[in-house]
Amino acid sequence: MPLFIGLMSGTSLDGIDAALVDIVDSRPARLLATRAVAMPEALRRQLLYLCHARQVDLAELAAAEEAFCRLQAQAVNDLLESQQLTAEHISALGSHGQTIEHAPFGHTPGSSPYTWQLDNPSLLAELTRIRVVADFRRRDLAAGGQAAPLAPAFHDALFRSDDDWQLVLNLGGFANLTLLPPRASDARVIGFDTGPANVLLDAWYQRHQEGRFDRDGQWAASGKVLPALLERLLDEAFFHRPPPKSTGREVFHLNWLDARLEGQERPRDVQATLAELSAASIAGGIELAQETAQAPGVSRLYPCGGGAHNRDLVTRLKRYLPDTEIISPDTLGWPADWLEAGAFAWLAARRLDHLPGNLPEVTGAKGPRVLGGVYAP
Structure with missing residues (x-):
């Protein structure tokens, strides 16, 4: 049973969501277990500052990145422990990172588009001993897309x-x-x-x-x-x-x-x-x-x-x-809080299978693209 873990920290900066997902091509992805780790207040303030800073200190940036990745690793290890699993059971982690800036039209008129998710997949792979797939968005951006939504x-x-x-x-x-x-x-x-x-x-x-x-x-x-x-x-x-x-x-x-x-x-x-x-x-x-x-x-x-x-x-x-009838996705086996983390588990599986992860009609990219880089444990 191919198991993946998706990691998501959204713009609300409330914590790390980790979703354990079973992914087999012949049927829809199944959510098996979840773990949420709250964002420490000091790290939340630091990340929020970075989201609005026009200039940043590189040492401060590196410290925030390391603290964020260690929190991701904690979420992964807590999830594995709760399910009596080890790193060897997991095919890959799909790490979204923490969006600091997203400027698909450029920061100012005429400037280059960019999107930046703070992450350190090398450190995450080292801390968890699991293969990591990360940096999903910039490949779509390179192909002329918005890099979102994925x-x-x-x-x-x-x-x-x-x-x-x-x-x-x-x-x-x-x-x-x-x-x-x-x-x-x-x-x-x-x-x-x-x-x-x-x-x-x-x-x-x-x-x-x-x-x-x-x-x-x-x-x-x-x-x-x-x-x-x-x-x-x-x-x-x-x-x-x-x-x-x-x-x-x-x-x-x-x-x-x-x-x-x-x-x-x-x-x-x-x-x-x-x-x-x-x-x-x-x-x-x-x-x-x-x-x-x-x-x-x-x-x-x-x-x-x-x-x-x-x-x-x-x-x-x-x-x-x-x-329009408004229905909880719980009825389809996916609680409302876990779809985003589940998406990055699915995107990690797509990357390992060398399959596209974007929809060009959604992002505006020139065509389908395989998203993300792979970091060995």
Whole structure:
């Protein structure tokens, strides 16, 4: 039984997710076990600083990279121990790394596109004694793609239905969608980032409340949406850009929000407006995807990522999508929190089999590409 472990740390910087996955070509990947290791506060602050720094000290960068990789190794070793497995049982680790900057259009007009995931796969291989596949995104970027999102290829392999159009919606720091046509259709898979999901909600909450995030969206639900502010936020050029497209903290951050505030808004009303921004931009993205694919209608939506647990955000989405059934991917054997880590286990397996991991119609690359570099233990 070929076993892989996918490692994911998202833009929310809350910790390392490790997913043990059984991958055989003849059937969809199966999630066998999981392990989450929380991000130490000092490392979280250090990584968050790096995400917004214009200049960095190389020693500080190296220290953050080593601490991050040791946390990944802890997640792997804890998972193996919990399942009474050893390194020899695992074919490879698929390590996404920690995104520090993602600028698929360049940092400034006319500059070269780039994406940077902090990682040290050589150290990870040394610490775990397992082969590591890493640096998945830059091969797609080299081929003219956005390097994101990569998960739609995994969603296609896992969730496509015989008869219905379906959506998979990842609600991490940022939201990205995958529109899956029926198997019998000639239509292509569509996927792209729609904008912020939790990144602004978390940052605003941390500025005004105690804790890292607004549990269940309770604080947002206690406020009221400010229509004029929402209109200013939705005026951001990214929302009106056609796919392929992806985004990150380089566009959406607290300074971006502050520049659009008048100053007298109640913090809870801003939080409500940010939740509405996420829901409205996602709904707009879904409408754009359906128009692009000429999809007659989407019967089911599977939300995943941390935002799938935000009751207020999901309630707002339901108001925008009254004719779409929102179903937990748990019903298909994949809990909402583990799809992203599972995707990088699957991408590692694709790399070892010399198979493409990207969908050019999603990322905009010139064609299918084998993604990732391999690091021996």
